[in-house]
Amino acid sequence: xxTTYPQSSQRAWAKAIAKSAKEFDLTPLxxxxxxxxxxLRGTLYRNGPGRLERGDRxxxxxxxxxxxxxxxxxxDAGAKAIYRYVKTKGYLAEAKAGKFLYGNYGxxxxxxxxxxxxxxxxxxxxxxxxxxxxxxxxxxxxLALWEGGNPHALDLQTLETxxxxxxxxxxxxQPYSAHPKxxxxxxxxxxxxxxxxSTLNLYRSDRxxxxxxxxxxxxxxxxxxxxxxxxxxxxxxxxxxxxLNQLPMLLGLSSYCDALQWQPNKGTRILVVDRETLEVVSRxxxxxxxxxxFGNGCVEADGSVRLDLVRFxxxxxxxxxxxxxxxxxxxxxxxxxxxxxxxxxxxxxxIEMQQVVDRCCEFPVVQPQQLGQPWRYTYLALxxxxxxxxxxxxxxxxxxxxxxxxxxxxxxxxxxxxxxPIYAADALNPERGWVLTVVYDGNAGRSEVWxxxxxxxxxxxxCRLGLPEIIPISFHGNWKPD
Ligand SMILES: [Fe+2]
Numbered sequence: 458x459x460t461t462y463p464q465s466s467q468r469a470w471a472k473a474i475a476k477s478a479k480e481f482d483l484t485p486l487x488x489x490x491x492x493x494x495x496x497l498r499g500t501l502y503r504n505g506p507g508r509l510e511r512g513d514r515x516x517x518x519x520x521x522x523x524x525x526x527x528x529x530x531x532x533d534a535g536a537k538a539i540y541r542y543v544k545t546k547g548y549l550a551e552a553k554a555g556k557f558l559y560g561n562y563g564x565x566x567x568x569x570x571x572x573x574x575x576x577x578x579x580x581x582x583x584x585x586x587x588x589x590x591x592x593x594x595x596x597x598x599x600l601a602l603w604e605g606g607n608p609h610a611l612d613l614q615t616l617e618t619x620x621x622x623x624x625x626x627x628x629x630x631q632p633y634s635a636h637p638k639x640x641x642x643x644x645x646x647x648x649x650x651x652x653x654x655s656t657l658n659l660y661r662s663d664r665x666x667x668x669x670x671x672x673x674x675x676x677x678x679x680x681x682x683x684x685x686x687x688x689x690x691x692x693x694x695x696x697x698x699x700x701l702n703q704l705p706m707l708l709g710l711s712s713y714c715d716a717l718q719w720q721p722n723k724g725t726r727i728l729v730v731d732r733e734t735l736e737v738v739s740r741x742x743x744x745x746x747x748x749x750x751f752g753n754g755c756v757e758a759d760g761s762v763r764l765d766l767v768r769f770x771x772x773x774x775x776x777x778x779x780x781x782x783x784x785x786x787x788x789x790x791x792x793x794x795x796x797x798x799x800x801x802x803x804x805x806x807x808i809e810m811q812q813v814v815d816r817c818c819e820f821p822v823v824q825p826q827q828l829g830q831p832w833r834y835t836y837l838a839l840x841x842x843x844x845x846x847x848x849x850x851x852x853x854x855x856x857x858x859x860x861x862x863x864x865x866x867x868x869x870x871x872x873x874x875x876x877x878p879i880y881a882a883d884a885l886n887p888e889r890g891w892v893l894t895v896v897y898d899g900n901a902g903r904s905e906v907w908x909x910x911x912x913x914x915x916x917x918x919x920c921r922l923g924l925p926e927i928i929p930i931s932f933h934g935n936w937k938p939d
């Protein structure tokens with residue numbers, strides 16, 4: 458059930474999602490401070506729910522919003538941005554009807570329940586592919602990703618939606634998750650999809666995105682798995698103890714999210730897969746926790762796997778907090794911190810696990826050229842020290858240095874909010890890089906793009922660009938160099 462709160466008690470971030478986002482055409486962005494670095498050439502793409510209401514109804518969960526993509530092109534002539542909804546079948550049908558027509562992660566299909574059964578029986582999917590979670594920028598197309606179905610392909614420049622794209626290998630509606638891993642050396646892309654038949658589907662694509670190898674790992678039940686790790690020659694899975702109770706969801710009696718059960722007695726299941734053969738190397742189990750996201754993974758000199766992730770003590774609280782976001786006021790504390798794990802890939806046994814950042818954080822990312830390889834820095838969205846956890850959204854970005862054990866941080870100040878930091882390598886100097894984030898400035902009531910020198914996050918951003926419309930808080934993005 459959705460609870461609404463008086464607007465006066467809302468925090469400033471609520472204004473960033475209060476209205477459905479407005480699309481805009483390619484627009485030159487004014488430089489508000491600093492200067493665009495000469496070596497920053499390419500495009501920042503971001504995806505997130507742009508619209509959380511239709512007619513007089515609010516979505517059931519933040520994850521239900523229709524995907525909208527922001528592209529910011531950095532060129533010799535300055536920066537330009539464009540913003541477009543992904544024109545999915547569901548988006549177009551609901552726009553025409555002026556109301557919600559489908560079920561989703563946090564909502565059941567509207568209308569009489571037999572509509573849902575009829576849709577299932579006639580193979581008419583009663584769920585909407587919202588295409589709202591992340592993007593994958595390929596050489597000739599942009600994919601909008603959503604973990605319950607096929608990706609949508611868009612034009613890299615105009616963001617025009619071309620339609621569903623099966624990557625020459627996916628069956629209709631086959632899930633292709635939102636956290637693919639691209640090997641920086643070979644260009645190969647690995648991804649997963651968990652289906653309702655208790656199968657973990659594994660996909661390997663070439664650099665164009667075309668699926669060239671598939672495998673299916675049978676599981677005992679349907680878990681909830683958002684992401685995984687590429688670590689050297691392995692794919693590593695930590696399957697949290699969240700299970701889908703399928704029957705009420707399939708009958709339309711419960712939303713997907715309400716059919717997920719936190720079962721800590723089951724522990725976290727570990728699976729290590731060989732990335733060449735896509736065969737299981739080992740299986741194991743460890744203590745229960747929940748993670749949405751991993752930072753990175755690699756194989757160390759002694760053959761062990763090292764990886765990091767943002768760990769929550771359970772699923773229920775983080776999911777509830779994310780559900781509350783849609784109401785404009787959150788009140789469930791959701792406290793994730795950065796942990797490092799060392800694992801024996803031959804046995805799936807955890808050798809060591811320790812918290813490395815005790816501040817509340819999310820959206821860990823690394824430099825794309827180090828994905829799957831030894832790395833030094835993990836970048837994060839972070840809560841400000843003064844933030845009331847559970848009420849606020851992230852107001853700082855940071856870099857954790859594994860070599861020195863230190864955290865450097867850009868605190869944006871009161872009522873300013875960040876999204877996942879994105880690392881962009883400098884085109885002129887491979888030793889340098891920039892960290893980009895889209896900021897909602899609740900003091901000024903506008904959205905901006907901030908560019909930091911990754912070596913000095915605690916200094917002023919090197920550049921701030923004004924966006925023509927408010928961009929709602931988004932989930933994930935990519936940097937595509939020119
Ligand atoms: Fe994610």
